[in-house]
Amino acid sequence: MNDLIETLLSRSARNIKPSPIREILHVIRQPGMISFAGGMPDPDIFPVAQFYEASSIIAREGKDILQYGTTEGYPPLKDFLSTWNTPKMGRKIQPDEILITTGSSQVIDLLSWALLDEGDYVVCEEPTFLGATGTMHNHGAKFLTVPCDEDGMMVDLLPDIIEKAISEGKKIKFIYTIVNFHNPLGCDLSLDRRKKLLAIAKEYGIVILEDDPYGHLRFEGEDVPSIFSMDRDGLVIFACSFSKILAPGTRVAWCAGNRDLIRKMAIFKQGIDTCTSVVAQSIVYEYCRLGHLEAFLPKIIEHYRKKRDQMEAALNTHLPLDKISWLKPKGGFFYWMTTAPGIPADKLLQRALEKKVAFVLGNAFYPTGVGGTNNFRMCFTFASPEMTETGIVRLGEAIREMI
Ligand SMILES: Cc1ncc(COP(=O)(O)O)c(C=O)c1O
Structure with a gap:
């Protein structure tokens, strides 16, 4: 260089x-x-054909779509997501609890901006999605790792790991978990462990980033309730994406959670990309509205x-x-x-x-x-x-x- x-x-x-x-x-x-x-x-x-059909929204709404959009996301898409996500979220989330992002990679980045100071700790599964830990590393994060078995993170080990870290003066900000069809392990976090993880987060006052880009792609068995759906304390940020269920080229994803945290993340997003492409969001919205996603x-x-x-x-x-x-x-x-x-x-x-x-x-x-x-x-x-x-x-x- x-x-x-x-x-x-x-x-x-x-x-x-x-x-x-x-x-x-x-x-x-x-x-x-x-x-x-x-x-x-x-x-x-x-x-391809359905996406092309949905792009006709540009002819109708072009004057809005080609303008800068609101940082929080294209309102019709947020309204769609708030209804569509109800089964997964356990309730109808309100539009101000949702932030549309440029890929769910950006959720990881924005949450890191909002919560991490240099040297803060993130709890994560080991192994885990390297794109996520790479981003957190770039924000100065250090990691407390928890081993996994076929039911995901071995949550019972977590209290001791956290206690030890606290006794060493380490500051833990959030737990990063990939709950369904884990990347790279392919396993699910069991219901019992989801409940325990939430209880631990509550006890120690730690946020959970529940990353779920694969949850809609279940080939067999029953869906397991999201940690978000069990959270009564606003501790969980839930992230999902159109990358694996539609097309990653859209770069349209979203997260939902605590309004205050979502607001802070939106303010960081203002300075990063102003808003996720309104053209992409509106075509994704139209695709969904026409029933193509279902x-x-x-x-x-x-x-x-x-x-x-x-x-x-x-x-x-x-x-x-x-x-x-x-x-x-x-x-x-x-x-x-x-x-x-x-x-x-x-x-x-x-x-x-x-x-x-x-x-x-x-x-x-x-x-x-x-x-x-x-x-x-x-x-x-x-x-x-x-x-x-x-x-x-x-x-x-x-x-x-x-x-
Ligand atoms: C677990 C996990 N989270 C997040 C992402 C990022 O997805 P995207 O930014 O395309 O929404 C991926 C992509 O592979 C992933 O595997």
């Missing part, structure tokens, strides 16, 4: 970490590469269930089952794989890349940087059925070569 620029960099810029997924993007994009790496929807299922959800669930089943069959057929294990996800986008001792994930990735198969190393999802050496994450939604079959055959070969 240019010496002058280096001396001018902010402390944040010196400490900023690039995303490991973005870093290997040039590898993933090589011709012939089969990628299970990015958490991407299947472009073949994007509702029609699309069952279709996409069926589509992804088939992809999950195909991946599951391929894994069982082509991998040496004594050397690798996984939990079959009941929804969402991801498989979390565990390799046997002697098959470290980084060495396996090297071999896999030579065979033109990509995945994300488990270690990338550990905010402390320690752990996940025998794990990796695979996304089952993106690759075509043929690619999935071929990719898993090659992965099986790579593992056998290491035995």
